[in-house]
Amino acid sequence: MLAVRLNRARRLGPRVVLPLAGSVLQAAVVAAATFVVFLLMRLIPGDPARILAGPGGSVTPEQVERTRRELGLDDPIALQYWNWITDAVRGDFGNSLVLNDTVAELLADRLVITLQLSVYAFTLAVVLAIPLSLVAARRQGAIADKLSRLAGATGVAVPSFWLALLLIIVAQGVLPTFGYAPLSEGLGAHLGHMLLPALALGAGFATLVFETTRAGLIDTLSSDYVRTARAFQIPERRIYGRYALRNAFLPTLTIFGLEAGALMAGALLVENAFALPGMGRLIVQGVLSRDYPVVQACILVIVVVFVAVNLLMDLLYAVVDPRVRRSRG
Amino acid sequence: MTETPTTPMTETPPADPLLALDRVEIGLAADPQVRAVDGLDLRVAPGEAVALVGESGSGKSVTAYAALGLLAPALRASGTLRLGASSYDLGDPGALRPLRGGEISMIFQDPGTSLNPVMTVGRQLEDVLRRHGGPPRRERWRRVVDLLAEVGVAAPDRVARAYPFELSGGMRQRVLIAMALSCEPRLLIADEPTTALDTTVQAQIMDLLMTLVRDRGMAMLFISHDLGLVAGSCRRMYVMYAGRVVESGPVADVLRRPRHPYTKALVGCRPTADRRLARLPSIPGTVPPIGSMPSGCRFAPRCPIAVEQCRTADPELRAVGGNVSVACLRASEEES
Ligand SMILES: Nc1ncnc2c1ncn2[C@@H]1O[C@H](COP(=O)(O)OP(=O)(O)OP(=O)(O)O)[C@@H](O)[C@H]1O
Ligand SMILES: [Mg+2]
Numbered sequence: 001m002l003a004v005r006l007n008r009a010r011r012l013g014p015r016v017v018l019p020l021a022g023s024v025l026q027a028a029v030v031a032a033a034t035f036v037v038f039l040l041m042r043l044i045p046g047d048p049a050r051i052l053a054g055p056g057g058s059v060t061p062e063q064v065e066r067t068r069r070e071l072g073l074d075d076p077i078a079l080q081y082w083n084w085i086t087d088a089v090r091g092d093f094g095n096s097l098v099l100n101d102t103v104a105e106l107l108a109d110r111l112v113i114t115l116q117l118s119v120y121a122f123t124l125a126v127v128l129a130i131p132l133s134l135v136a137a138r139r140q141g142a143i144a145d146k147l148s149r150l151a152g153a154t155g156v157a158v159p160s161f162w163l164a165l166l167l168i169i170v171a172q173g174v175l176p177t178f179g180y181a182p183l184s185e186g187l188g189a190h191l192g193h194m195l196l197p198a199l200a201l202g203a204g205f206a207t208l209v210f211e212t213t214r215a216g217l218i219d220t221l222s223s224d225y226v227r228t229a230r231a232f233q234i235p236e237r238r239i240y241g242r243y244a245l246r247n248a249f250l251p252t253l254t255i256f257g258l259e260a261g262a263l264m265a266g267a268l269l270v271e272n273a274f275a276l277p278g279m280g281r282l283i284v285q286g287v288l289s290r291d292y293p294v295v296q297a298c299i300l301v302i303v304v305v306f307v308a309v310n311l312l313m314d315l316l317y318a319v320v321d322p323r324v325r326r327s328r329g
Numbered sequence: 330m331t332e333t334p335t336t337p338m339t340e341t342p343p344a345d346p347l348l349a350l351d352r353v354e355i356g357l358a359a360d361p362q363v364r365a366v367d368g369l370d371l372r373v374a375p376g377e378a379v380a381l382v383g384e385s386g387s388g389k390s391v392t393a394y395a396a397l398g399l400l401a402p403a404l405r406a407s408g409t410l411r412l413g414a415s416s417y418d419l420g421d422p423g424a425l426r427p428l429r430g431g432e433i434s435m436i437f438q439d440p441g442t443s444l445n446p447v448m449t450v451g452r453q454l455e456d457v458l459r460r461h462g463g464p465p466r467r468e469r470w471r472r473v474v475d476l477l478a479e480v481g482v483a484a485p486d487r488v489a490r491a492y493p494f495e496l497s498g499g500m501r502q503r504v505l506i507a508m509a510l511s512c513e514p515r516l517l518i519a520d521e522p523t524t525a526l527d528t529t530v531q532a533q534i535m536d537l538l539m540t541l542v543r544d545r546g547m548a549m550l551f552i553s554h555d556l557g558l559v560a561g562s563c564r565r566m567y568v569m570y571a572g573r574v575v576e577s578g579p580v581a582d583v584l585r586r587p588r589h590p591y592t593k594a595l596v597g598c599r600p601t602a603d604r605r606l607a608r609l610p611s612i613p614g615t616v617p618p619i620g621s622m623p624s625g626c627r628f629a630p631r632c633p634i635a636v637e638q639c640r641t642a643d644p645e646l647r648a649v650g651g652n653v654s655v656a657c658l659r660a661s662e663e664e665s
Binding site for chain 2: 140222223224225227228229230231232233234235238242243246247320321322323326
């Protein structure tokens with residue numbers, strides 16, 4: 001994987017080599033995080049070999065031992081991890097211990113739903129929060145500002161899980177609050193089913209984006225360069241966009257990266273509340289039935305997504321901020 | 330727009346000024362009684378270079394901002410601004426907007442922070458040109474490069490494509506000067522244009538400004554700490570202390586024979602040419618912060634010749650002959 005990345009980096013030229021070199025570090029993050037999960041799964045009480053070998057007292061210790069050997073569970077833990085991760089990199093996550101399917105197969109559909117939910121929540125949050133922060137920063141202390149800050153404070157205070165329950169109660173009968181509609185059933189049905197979950201998941205994130213961008217805007221709007229622009233009658237619209245927001249956006253990008261993990265984690269909870277068949281349920285089921293190949297694969301995917309989002313933010317950072325871009329170039 | 334003023338550089342306050350600021354007061358929006366500037370009058374004739382000097386915190390910058398309606402929201406101005414035949418209320422910043430750039434351009438104190446860090450300086454110049462009747466789009470970049478060349482940028486093509494952080498302080502200041510010139514203003518307000526720069530660059534920028542003022546017949550309000558620079562560039566000057574003008578008159582006269590004890594102190598610690606300092610050093614004490622102005626003469630607490638009366642009576646600015654005005658009870662007594 002590394003070699004591929006470095007090759008790609010060479011093709012892309014020096015501007016992106018540094019963030020990609022940073023991704024070597026991020027690969028290490030992936031390895032460390034998944035290894036910890038690997039260990040943790042072994043610490044959960046309940047022996048998967050015993051469970052698989054058969055119910056209750058009817059199994060002999062010999063049968064359990066045989067199952068253990070078949071699963072490779074008697075290898076040293078480091079070797080087990082090595083076998084698992086090298087297979088995983090090739091897209092082979094093994095078989096579910098419980099369900100009659102490969103983990104990759106199980107994961108594929110679920111991951112799509114979780115990713116959709118996260119992306120919608122993210123989009124909704126940004127689409128709501130950025131314009132609101134512009135309004136709020138423009139008229140500090142005005143009613144619009146106070147109202148949106150109040151809403152912001154509540155958004156942070158209410159966990160997405162509670163918000164999900166609240167939305168389910170409030171929107172009962174108005175919008176779908178249960179289950180999933182794939183895109184093949186039409187965009188309307190699909191988005192209809194996703195709206196409330198996305199709202200529940202995105203609210204907390206939206207308030208963070210709002211607060212960060214608003215604070216950034218207040219800073220940049222009183223900056224010397226905005227004063228310069230005003231001293232030359234640059235239209236306010238352009239000042240807000242190209243001068244104030246563009247600069248205020250840098251800390252917001254950092255928030256995007258930092259919160260990507262929280263958003264994915266929240267998605268797992270929200271899925272359960274809205275009975276969306278995403279990775280959330282898969283993980284819960286996996287943990288309960290000690291189906292650790294499933295759990296490990298889920299965690300690996302989440303960590304990889306988290307790392308990928310952060311990499312993307314690094315690249316975006318370079319797009320927005322020439323100081324980053326040119327010092328690398 | 331580019332009228333060539335026939336008015337010679339005068340040493341008297343102009344009877345027919347280009348710019349007149351009358352009864353300027355700048356106070357906190359929250360508490361207008363707390364004032365950063367308190368009753369300032371100032372005139373600039375067409376083509377004239379006038380200096381506004383004073384220590385840090387005396388209110389020079391806020392005066393300039395008020396003239397363009399660019400005060401921070403925390404501050405509010407009152408008074409009038411006359412420009413040619415038109416008159417404007419300083420309390421209405423929006424009304425002053427049309428003056429910005431085309432009539433009055435300003436160069437700011439800190440070139441390091443006065444340009445947008447995420448846009449190339451060329452694009453920022455283009456923004457200004459688009460707003461002020463510059464050439465059509467396709468020729469605009471050409472004009473940007475020409476403007477940079479006009480302010481002495483050696484590689485204007487490269488500089489236009491640079492971001493501010495890639496340029497030196499002096500280069501950024503040239504960019505800001507080019508921006509101001511692109512609007513062909515009648516008045517240039519230069520707020521300590523060289524304070525943030527080192528000495529050799531300082532001299533280059535001053536040369537550039539003086540050349541431009543001379544060649545274009547542009548009037549200039551030159552804000553500075555540095556009496557050496559003022560002596561070399563301006564004919565008349567206003568000395569400001571704690572929000573008031575304490576002395577005004579022809580630069581040569583004021584510097585040769587300062588009458589206000591504050592001006593004396595400034596002149597006394599004026600750095601010599603070979604040892605020029607960025608900040609005025611050695612008057613004991615500091616400008617009182619706004620909101621805790623002493624009663625009577627504001628300089629009295631730091632004044633070496635203050636008498637009891639100075640702490641109760643607020644001295645008016647009055648003419649003392651030779652076109653010099655002074656706000657000091659003891660000024661005439663000092664004369665002999
Ligand atoms: N936004 C603001 N809010 C409150 N007070 C302010 C604000 N801006 C300036 N002041 C106050 O107004 C007074 C004059 O400040 P100003 O910046 O005009 O001084 P200056 O003469 O330009 O000083 P310097 O030489 O340091 O530039 C100072 O006491 C300052 O603290
Ligand atoms: Mg200043």
